[in-house]
Amino acid sequence: MGNRGVLLNVVDIHSHILPEVDDGSKSWEISVAMCRMAANDGITHQVATPHANDRYHYDRLYLQGLVEQLQSLIGSAPALSLGCDFHLSYENLQNVLANPARYAIGNTHYMLVELSNYSVPPKTSDCFTQLGDRGITAILTHPERNPILRENLQRVLEWAEQGCVIQLTGSALTGFWGDRARRAALWLLEHDAVHVLATDAHETEKRIPILSTAREAAAKVCGEDVAEALVMGNPRAIINNQKLPYFPRPKIARDYRKISN
Numbered sequence: 001m002g003n004r005g006v007l008l009n010v011v012d013i014h015s016h017i018l019p020e021v022d023d024g025s026k027s028w029e030i031s032v033a034m035c036r037m038a039a040n041d042g043i044t045h046q047v048a049t050p051h052a053n054d055r056y057h058y059d060r061l062y063l064q065g066l067v068e069q070l071q072s073l074i075g076s077a078p079a080l081s082l083g084c085d086f087h088l089s090y091e092n093l094q095n096v097l098a099n100p101a102r103y104a105i106g107n108t109h110y111m112l113v114e115l116s117n118y119s120v121p122p123k124t125s126d127c128f129t130q131l132g133d134r135g136i137t138a139i140l141t142h143p144e145r146n147p148i149l150r151e152n153l154q155r156v157l158e159w160a161e162q163g164c165v166i167q168l169t170g171s172a173l174t175g176f177w178g179d180r181a182r183r184a185a186l187w188l189l190e191h192d193a194v195h196v197l198a199t200d201a202h203e204t205e206k207r208i209p210i211l212s213t214a215r216e217a218a219a220k221v222c223g224e225d226v227a228e229a230l231v232m233g234n235p236r237a238i239i240n241n242q243k244l245p246y247f248p249r250p251k252i253a254r255d256y257r258k259i260s261n
């Protein structure tokens with residue numbers, strides 16, 4: 001099957017397109033340019049996911065206002081909604097357990113969860129369980145870029161088995177994040193433990209809002225149909241608060257090998 005080129009109806013659930021709220025877009029002009037770039041790549045819905053971590057405070061109401069302002073500047077495409085790049089710290093966990101809707105993608109039960117690059121405690125699985133008990137489905141962001149997880153990708157398979165949604169950065173598949181991240185991303189794909197590709201876009205030069213190249217790279221590994229599920233069917237289901245249409249059981253990692261750093 002040949003290259004299908006730019007597809008329409010792609011949904012990007014992870015991006016830093018709101019201006020001056022975190023390390024993403026630095027201005028309204030850049031935010032508008034990012035939206036145009038996404039639309040040209042076939043992205044019809046973009047979720048703005050500002051950071052919530054030690055450095056960046058997350059004010060849902062204020063951020064929602066920015067989403068609406070940006071939408072009015074760009075017109076209808078892409079449609080925008082608000083989520084959060086939620087860093088899993090003790091404090092953040094207490095916050096979300098007290099107020100499960102605050103960090104979600106729109107009005108859904110899905111929420112992005114980013115783990116620390118410096119420490120991934122054994123209790124992380126319990127955190128996912130606690131979130132699940134509060135009705136939140138965690139979407140684990142870019143495990144392929146986490147040096148600790150790369151040492152033991154088996155854990156990611158277990159979380160997928162536990163019901164976590166696994167999101168790769170699209171550009172990890174095309175080598176932007178280096179060889180180790182690329183190999184980890186491919187390994188997870190080969191083990192049926194990837195459910196969504198997202199851009200995690202920050203600007204218009206390097207970390208850009210483009211998914212078509214990642215979809216093509218994924219298609220070479222897992223076929224066109226799965227690749228489309230990762231950028232269309234699954235993320236569309238997420239923003240609509242539905243069950244993911246593509247959620248296979250991960251393959252047992254008999255061929256497990258460490259992707260050393």
Ligand SMILES: [Fe+2]
Binds near residue numbers: 085
């Ligand atoms: Fe991010």
